[in-house]
């Protein structure tokens with residue numbers, strides 16, 4: 001593509017800002033990033049309390065976050081945050097050690113079986129499911145893999161593997177099919193409690209591309225990255241290092257694509273571009289109190305865009321930032337596995353103590369309130385359930401200082417995944433001078449979204 005092509009990027013989160021970085025690295029400098037809010041970072045949101053930043057959104061990374069590492073190199077920064085720590089409680093608030101055989105003598109046979117199944121899954125992923133872990137979902141429904149290896153060099157890889165079609169199955173069914181159902185006890189920690197839904201509803205493709213074997217082991221061994229100034233700081237740094245930082249407070253009223261040009265009406269003015277990259281939500285079912293809209297509502301959306309994007313659903317994931325009295329402050333972060341099942345929708349799944357050296361600091365709480373087969377738990381009801389759960393955990397909140405319900409982890413379900421949703425959308429890239437990137441195209445984490453932007457630039461520019 002002509003290096004002077006004029007590109008509009010919608011969204012100043014990890015996907016949009018890294019698209020800018022990778023375009024720049026490839027010599028495309030005629031780009032503009034439009035961000036609707038007065039800050040960059042999107043779901044990496046790190047406000048300040050009592051002189052320190054806490055996390056309302058993304059918290060951590062792993063050593064295989066190669067795209068995030070590219071950003072760190074580009075900006076000359078590193079992951080310098082507090083060490084993560086965790087313990088476990090049951091729904092009654094009692095501290096437990098679910099994986100310690102000495103504490104659970106009756107569970108020893110199950111724990112042994114789980115260990116063996118972990119080994120078995122590791123082998124299956126290397127052999128039967130070769131190609132499962134590359135970024136994005138191209139070809140999976142057709143039994144192919146195509147993309148770039150998950151290595152620092154990201155070598156191009158492709159191949160035929162009919163078994164990959166199994167990735168369309170809900171993760172629970174995938175595990176049962178392969179005789180490794182107990183591995184869900186391990187995967188659920190960094191999956192459901194991180195807001196990515198339940199294993200009986202989410203296709204294995206999402207679960208395993210995010211939690212590939214190596215990444216899961218990094219979670220198990222707490223080999224994780226954090227950033228002292230918060231994950232938002234990564235993207236603030238990137239924004240500061242770009243030739244064209246994001247234009248904040250940009251309200252896009254309309255996007256029209258005609259005669260090989262893209263006309264974007266932003267804050268009342270019409271701007272002309274050659275190409276547009278959308279990293280903002282493609283579709284949002286229903287209405288949201290925060291005013292966010294899917295692209296098909298403000299674009300001159302075409303029938304194929306409407307047809308495909310209206311299949312997207314997302315998770316209702318709620319975060320509260322609370323303070324406690326000093327004597328009620330939890331000494332560590334806690335995971336509550338009992339609450340990670342759909343029967344306990346709306347309950348507290350994790351609470352995170354970020355700054356262990358300071359008591360006058362924020363605790364953040366996490367709850368999911370939607371499962372596709374169940375009535376949604378209301379926002380206020382869920383908020384109250386979490387507050388009540390904190391009391392049960394013996395860490396009652398004295399005050400809520402921040403809260404949000406996130407447009408989280410957009411995805412499609414198994415039937416659409418199996419019917420080739422991703423290949424149909426990939427075939428539409430550039431069809432209307434429009435490229436689709438951001439969470440739904442790969443997975444809802446910082447690295448997968450940034451990595452997808454890297455690939456998009458690599459493939460089309």
Ligand SMILES: Cc1cc2nc3c(=O)[nH]c(=O)nc-3n(C[C@H](O)[C@H](O)[C@H](O)COP(=O)(O)OP(=O)(O)OC[C@H]3O[C@@H](n4cnc5c(N)ncnc54)[C@H](O)[C@@H]3O)c2cc1C
Nearest residue numbers: 011013014015036042043057058059060280439444445446
């Ligand atoms: C509570 C929570 C915990 C998380 N934990 C982790 C974690 O530990 N590790 C991890 O890697 N990831 C984590 N994530 C996920 C990670 O933050 C997201 O996957 C990532 O931020 C997605 O990047 P994105 O750019 O695709 O989307 P977003 O971050 O959502 O950015 C999209 C941007 O587009 C803007 N936008 C939307 N609509 C428009 C419009 N019409 N015009 C202009 N701009 C628009 C938004 O304001 C936003 O800035 C977490 C997220 C949350 C909420």
